[in-house]
Amino acid sequence: MRPLIVLAITGSIAAVRSFDLCRELCRRGFDVQVVMSGAGTEMITPQAMEFASGREVITRIGGKIEHVKFFGKNGKASLLLIAPATANTISKIAMGIDDTAVTTFATVAIGTKRPVLLAPAMHRPMYEHPIVIENLEKLRSKGVRVISPLEEEGKAKIACIEEIIFEAERALSHKSFAGKKVLIASGAFGEKIDDIRHITNTSTGKLGAELARRLGVEGAQVKFIGNGPVESGIDAIEEHYADGLERKVMAELESGYGFFFCPAAIPDFSVKKSIGKASSSKKISIDLIPREKLIGKVRKKFPRLRIVAFKAVWKKRRNEMEKICREFVKNSGLLAVAAIDLSKFTPDAAEREMLFYSAGKKKILKGTKEKIAREIIELCSRQKN
Known part of the structure; x- marks a missing residue:
């Protein structure tokens, strides 16, 4: 009703x-x-x-x-x-x-x-x-x-x-997160190729902004690091690069948080950056170096932190996504994970579908990012204790 x-x-x-x-x-x-x-x-x-x-x-x-x-x-x-x-x-x-x-x-x-x-x-x-x-x-x-x-x-x-x-x-609201400190990392994060160019991804940061808003509605003390259409009333630190995000997240978590939501689109690779401006008169190669996952670093340093992760996959069947989520939760000690198959949705799609997995239970979430964010917060509130 x-x-x-x-x-x-x-x-x-x-x-x-x-x-x-x-x-x-x-x-x-x-x-x-x-x-x-x-x-x-x-x-x-x-x-x-x-x-x-x-x-x-x-x-x-x-x-x-x-x-x-x-x-x-x-x-x-x-x-x-x-x-x-x-x-x-x-x-x-x-x-x-x-x-x-x-x-x-x-x-x-x-x-x-x-x-x-x-x-x-x-x-x-x-x-x-x-x-x-x-x-x-x-x-x-x-x-x-x-x-x-x-x-x-x-x-x-x-x-x-x-x-x-x-x-x-x-x-x-039910104030389900009243008195809880929550850090959110969200947005598209890039890697610098040289001093004026970078590579990035198509994330809009809208889901993270909706999560921040909904957590505020539920009484949480929210801090947002990253980029995207976050509301003016949210305490936010702007960041557009992966290295800067990692430094700021690790430093901020030192002040004592209960929850970390990470819908951030972080590059899987770091780039060996050129000094100055790379010449466009000749062919260049970019070295992509596998990057250690931020979730893993956070878990090692903050073993009691309750983490909600987000996973992007490509052309995976439902049972494959469930397996990926189950292993991710187990191996990283997560409170929950929400996964999306990006082959089925454009970044700005009005509605989408995500698989939410927590405590051995799964649920399919469908709708706008606003609706999905509301459901994620509701589901996490049931698991938070």
Whole structure:
């Protein structure tokens, strides 16, 4: 059953972004019920939000006592997300005033201790008003989570959609990695041929970025080393070369991590690098020297670290992949491994298939990288203890 989020919209011009926020929440696996204040309906129409959510929009409380239906003791909503939240609405909620559909929903949600998120949006002087600051602190003390706005151009602009959704997902997650330190190495890594050229691979780094995001949602303290479309809120160190990755991973692990996820596309060979710029006027040869695997080095130095590895194969049958995974887990002492046959998928394929193997059990994972990352984290959480 899909979690139900009530998206409450108030009278900020940032309400024009609520349409995209609603659509993205639906895409991420949530059902969305939109509630709007009268001022909110002047910024974006209820008809637009009905189209975005697929549900009739609530603009006033009627005989159906909608606020109780969604946030009463047996209410069906999982979370109240007020985005955008104006200074007026914030202050009313803090004072227990419920004179709009939005503030009435907030009163009931706070009263039944449901998760409530606020995404403020207003001019900066309003956001810095001592009473508004006091009211935000008052709401925080009651368990309301405030998603900090972007302070620029004299305004406290609503946070980006990705951050809002991240906070919503985190509020509803099981916190299966709460308090755990997790290091992720991800991306495409190259080998220098000379001082200006290098060879690399076609990895996009998207799976590692999705793993980092999902682990953050589940409460982990995440550090990311590598490259790829990692979100701005993730603590990340950029690296594009195999030697640099190895040095940074080994150094970072010294600070004490519980888990190491390694979907990094690391070259199997190192290159004997030329000094300067190799001449293009004559034929040259490149010496490829077999490289010691990073997973092996990490395991030797950190024998108690729980490692989740990723394996790329080419044109292997299912039983062959299972054997490869089984031996990899056994020989390297892994928590788990996820393998993919790259002969069947392009790097940017919308959906793919992976074989997940852990503790003698296997599972086929299918879907987008986002979906696969979510499943990998869920499966690893069951094995982590």
